[in-house]
Amino acid sequence: MASADKPLNVIFIAVDDMNDWVGVVGGHPQAKTPNMDRLVELTGAMVFNRAYCPATVCGPSRSSILTGLRPSTTGVYGNGNNLKASPVAKDATTLPQYFSEHGYHTLSSGKIFHKHPVWEGMDEGQWAFDEWASNGGKTGVDTSKGPLNKLPMLKGGGGRKGRGLEFDWGPTGVPVEETGDYKTCAWAAEQLDRDFDGKPFFMAVGVSKPHLPFYVPQEFFNMHPLEDVQIPEIVPDDLDDIKNPKGKNKFKPSDDFQRVQNANMFKEVTQAYLAAVSYADYCVGVVLDKLEKSPYADNTIVVIWGDHGWFLGEKLRYRKTHLWEESTRVPLIIRVPELTQPGSRSNRIVNLLDLYPTLAEWCGLPTKEGLEGVSFADLKSLAPEDERPTLTTMGYKNHSVRGDRYRYTRYDDGTEELYDHLKDPMERRNLITDPEMKPVVKQMRAYLPKHDEPRSPDNDIDKKRLRRTLGKIFKMDPKYRDMANRGELDPEFVKSIFNETK
Structure with a gap:
């Protein structure tokens, strides 16, 4: 793709905890994301309808994306695992480092790697970039009087601090221009006035919302009037057919779900998430608007991705983790000059793990050996019989395989699930005990990792x-x-x- 006279630049935008509630992705009918929508519908980006994450929590997902290695290979399974402490991955050449080694100026701000405390300060992946900027920002929320949402704790669930404040939402006390994500994106926009000494650039931009707490300016709540908000369908017995090997229920409703249910605040939390996504989109728009007016408009790849899915009441829970469709499917929007067309979509199964080799190929870099992702640079959709199932991991020996039609999941205790997406797209009927499904289960099991690396050392600093x-x-x-x-x-x-x- 890249030519010697005008190589392709890359703007790599990560949006933390953003599920498929993006207008052009279609996860919620009331999602309002005009900037990401415009990138697809007018500028010419492609939506990947079936994109999945390598892990369903921030740290391991991002570590996997940025190294091109699965969690089962590196042992990075949780947010307590620092990539640099992994015996397998500590010396891996990350995606930005690979671009830097091949003549790109790499720069970043915001959350790209997961943060870990180290004695030298806070490890945010600064070491992986030629240039890294911290932009601050604030919410103006007085947490001493929180939570803002007044959501009661469960009986015996402690006071209002800690987890109560974490699962909170409400308006910021500062205008949008003083918030962290806006500052990050304004910084990114400013960089487009530079010439980078004639080098192509790889710029990673990390947007932290809609990560909890959902503190965003009031104007984004106003975009989603509470009385009009549509909540996801809640199925009370959704978890009852997932049994462990002892015949007991594997899962139960989460504490967050029970709190929301007891207070009947389903609309409120749905509104807050929609507002946080709209805020994130607004910030992303600052970068996209500047790019369109810059000299780099016609030779810059734009990648917008969410690091994993997020539950809004489905499967009787909120937040992330777990291995169902709502937590494993992610938004992925890519614009490649002269390749992607306005309004284009792909139904090909891809994993964010595939971004490393794909971007390298588009930009004309040598093939990186040892990566576990597969390039989809040609953008062709595959026939179902040629479709490669993809893998998502949540912790040691917990894996889910998503194929063209079926999802198969196996946990470390032997619990299994199987869903037919042709008949059951919301995964409400576990078919694992159906004898007619045995050939499907056998086929899907073949895609489980052959090796599960022991968990890397946890970060032991308070x-x-x-x-x-x-x-x-x-x-x-x-x-x-x-x-x-x-x-x-x-x-x-x-x-x-x-x-x-x-």
Whole structure:
């Protein structure tokens, strides 16, 4: 694709916890995402209708996408696993590093890698880019008076702090221009005024919403009037046919779901998520608008992706994780100059793991050996008989295989599920005990990993205590904040202050 006289640039936009509730993706009829919609319908991007994540929680999904290696290969299964602590992946050449090695200027701001506390500061993947920027931002929300949503805790579920504040929503106390994601995207837009010393660029932009809490400016709540909000269908017995090997129910309604149900706040939480997605879209629009007016408009690939799905009451739960369609299917929108056309769609099964080899091929980089994703650079949809099922993992030995028609899932305790998406797209009838399905189960099992790497070491630093420590250090001298953002603090100095901090 790339030519020597005008190589392709890449803008790589990650939107945290964004499921398929995007207008052009069609996950919710009331989703309002005019900027992402315009990229597809007018500018000329492709929507991948069947895109899936490699893992259903932020850390392992992002680590997998950025290394091109599955969680079962690296042992990075949870947010407590730092990629750099994995014996398998610690020296892997990440996607931005590979582009840098081949003549690109790489730069980033916002959440691309999952954050981990380290003695040098906070590891946000700064080491993977030629240039990394921290842009701050705030919500203006007084959490001491929270939660804003007034959602009661379950009996015996503790006070209003901690998990109660985490599952919160409401308007910010500052205008949109002072919020973190807007600042990140405004920074990205400003970079398009540069010439990068004649090099092509790979710019990664991390948008943190709609990650909890759903604190976004009131104007985005106003876009979704509460009285009009449509909630997903709730099926009370949805989990009853998923039994473990002992014949007991594998799952039960989550605490969040029970809180929302007890308070009858299904509309409120749905509105908040829709608002947070609309806010994220607004911020993404800052970058897209600037790109359209920049010299890079006709030679820049744009990739917009969500790192995993998110439940809004389906399967009697909220948040992420688990291995059903709602948590494994993700929005993926890609614009490639002279290749994708306005309003185009692909029904080919792809995994975000495939982005590494695909982008490398589009940009004319040498094939990277050892990647576990498969390039879909030709964008051709495959016939069902040629379709390659894809794999999503949630923790050690918990895997789900999604094929053209069926989803098969197996857990570490031996529990299994099978769903027929032709007849049951919402996965409400588990067919695993149907004797006629045995050939399908056998076929799908063949795609499970042949090896499951033991879990990588957890990060053993107290994150909250380290943040308090860094706060003290920043007050000593403003230069320390910049050093922490670059991961350049003296570890022994930080440890000495940490030991003095409660």
